[in-house]
Amino acid sequence: MSATLVAGVDSSTQSCKIVIRDAATGALVREAKASHPEGTEVHPDEWWRALGEVVDAVGGLDDVAALSVGGQQHGMVLLDADGEVIRPALLWNDTRSAQAARDLIHELGHGDEAVGRRAWADAVGSVLVASLTITKLRWLADHEPDNAARIAAVCLPHDWLTWKLSGATSMRTLTTDRSDASGTGYFDAVTNTYRRDLLALALRLSREEAEAIVLPRVVGPHEVALRGGHDVLGRDLSHLALGPGCGDNAGAALGLGLRPGQTSVSLGTSGVVAAVSATPTHDASGLVTGFADATGAFLPLACTLNGARVLDAAKKVLGVTYAEFDEIALAAEPGAGGLVHVPYLEGERTPNLPGATGTLTGMTLANLTPGNYARAAVEGLLCLMGACVDAVRAQGVDVAEVALVGGGVKWVSARTLAPAVLGVPVDVPEPGEYVADGAAKQAAWVLAGGEEPPVWELADVEHLVAEPQPQVRAAYDAAAAAVLAQHA
Ligand SMILES: Nc1ncnc2c1ncn2[C@@H]1O[C@H](COP(=O)(O)OP(=O)(O)O)[C@@H](O)[C@H]1O
Numbered sequence: 001m002s003a004t005l006v007a008g009v010d011s012s013t014q015s016c017k018i019v020i021r022d023a024a025t026g027a028l029v030r031e032a033k034a035s036h037p038e039g040t041e042v043h044p045d046e047w048w049r050a051l052g053e054v055v056d057a058v059g060g061l062d063d064v065a066a067l068s069v070g071g072q073q074h075g076m077v078l079l080d081a082d083g084e085v086i087r088p089a090l091l092w093n094d095t096r097s098a099q100a101a102r103d104l105i106h107e108l109g110h111g112d113e114a115v116g117r118r119a120w121a122d123a124v125g126s127v128l129v130a131s132l133t134i135t136k137l138r139w140l141a142d143h144e145p146d147n148a149a150r151i152a153a154v155c156l157p158h159d160w161l162t163w164k165l166s167g168a169t170s171m172r173t174l175t176t177d178r179s180d181a182s183g184t185g186y187f188d189a190v191t192n193t194y195r196r197d198l199l200a201l202a203l204r205l206s207r208e209e210a211e212a213i214v215l216p217r218v219v220g221p222h223e224v225a226l227r228g229g230h231d232v233l234g235r236d237l238s239h240l241a242l243g244p245g246c247g248d249n250a251g252a253a254l255g256l257g258l259r260p261g262q263t264s265v266s267l268g269t270s271g272v273v274a275a276v277s278a279t280p281t282h283d284a285s286g287l288v289t290g291f292a293d294a295t296g297a298f299l300p301l302a303c304t305l306n307g308a309r310v311l312d313a314a315k316k317v318l319g320v321t322y323a324e325f326d327e328i329a330l331a332a333e334p335g336a337g338g339l340v341h342v343p344y345l346e347g348e349r350t351p352n353l354p355g356a357t358g359t360l361t362g363m364t365l366a367n368l369t370p371g372n373y374a375r376a377a378v379e380g381l382l383c384l385m386g387a388c389v390d391a392v393r394a395q396g397v398d399v400a401e402v403a404l405v406g407g408g409v410k411w412v413s414a415r416t417l418a419p420a421v422l423g424v425p426v427d428v429p430e431p432g433e434y435v436a437d438g439a440a441k442q443a444a445w446v447l448a449g450g451e452e453p454p455v456w457e458l459a460d461v462e463h464l465v466a467e468p469q470p471q472v473r474a475a476y477d478a479a480a481a482a483v484l485a486q487h488a
Pocket residue numbers: 012013014015267268269270308309311312322406407408409410411
């Protein structure tokens with residue numbers, strides 16, 4: 001008898017990835033990847049095109065029984081009354097809604113910022129920053145009122161792709177899951193209900209008008225969300241059960257099999273420290289967002305706008321290969337001879353400095369070498385992650401070690417220096433597509449049912465331990481504090 005196969009998709013910022021796995025064992029059968037366009041504003045049709053490309057590249061889905069889509073969180077996908085996309089989606093890393101975030105905090109706090117921050121954290125688990133969907137909706141109401149007036153439905157990247165795979169018959173069939181809904185800013189993951197009053201506030205609508213907007217049905221962690229319809233090329237997918245899907249960070253936690261109390265650090269386009277937790281968080285400082293995971297628990301996380309692309313940028317400046325970059329960075333001394341890179345190259349979200357730029361400080365004639373610069377870039381990125389680990393700890397999470405994932409682990413320098421700079425042992429599972437794996441596991445769970453997701457053995461895990469280097473973090477913290485002071 002042939003094995004039952006499941007597929008998992010990661011529609012991430014830079015690319016679309018698909019894995020096809022054996023539902024019983026998790027063994028990888030085939031995989032593919034296709035690029036997404038650059039930019040922080042992308043038409044969802046580009047994700048649909050890339051999904052079609054990867055489905056093609058893996059030889060189709062005829063032998064696959066169930067599929068789930070994981071995706072970048074927060075992207076604002078707007079549909080009109082005919083189910084057509086109104087405008088390109090604003091992505092999680094688009095910062096144009098920074099003022100809208102400030103305005104909404106002010107409004108919920110009746111003019112008092114501290115009260116507003118506490119009110120948002122209590123209501124939806126997170127203080128608003130430009131990444132969250134609800135701030136993008138306010139930006140739209142303020143800057144593109146004609147588009148705002150056309151909104152019939154609001155959904156997220158993974159919701160829209162799941163719906164497209166189902167044939168996109170009626171907007172009323174849109175679905176989402178609790179993990180991605182928890183990143184909208186208008187969903188309470190404690191009561192598992194939409195906050196339409198907050199949606200109304202963001203879009204400057206009456207409660208009745210907000211009620212009329214279609215929001216995706218939130219399906220359970222292993223519920224069949226929809227049946228397949230057809231793919232980009234019109235091929236029949238009616239044999240497919242479509243799983244609920246998930247936000248990419250919840251997908252990675254599921255793919256890694258993280259249990260409550262375990263933490264991951266992801267170096268993708270974003271940098272993310274995420275901890276599976278049995279209890280919710282409501283961090284009024286705004287550093288930790290109180291999201292949900294894909295199993296029914298919570299996923300407090302600290303996310304940066306700057307991730308592995310900090311190293312891409314430094315590599316480009318130096319004009320070297322990946323291997324050369326790693327070699328010179330590792331040959332340099334800890335502390336990079338006094339060079340400190342605070343890598344706010346895209347502005348930053350954690351801390352919330354959307355208008356910030358990166359800094360390189362401590363330069364002298366003696367220390368300004370390619371090796372020290374490469375080392376400072378790696379240390380700067382890891383220190384940024386270290387600050388996120390501390391923020392998650394401040395929410396009562398005991399982070400004794402972390403699992404390191406994301407495309408960034410392919411940088412030998414980043415994974416080698418991670419335990420010393422983060423100051424904890426680091427498990428590095430074999431580089432892989434853990435978000436897509438989590439989505440595939442969710443698809444297998446949909447088929448198998450039961451209270452717990454299937455347990456799939458992880459391939460080789462490298463356990464890295466090193467003497468902590470607190471002096472590297474101390475130099476970074478001083479430089480980061482100077483940037484913060486400039487923006488105060
Ligand atoms: N061969 C490689 N060696 C080192 N790093 C790589 C390599 N290929 C990709 N990367 C890194 O992976 C990053 C993308 O990570 P990924 O997790 O796929 O991003 P996302 O999921 O956000 O689209 C790139 O920005 C780059 O830094």
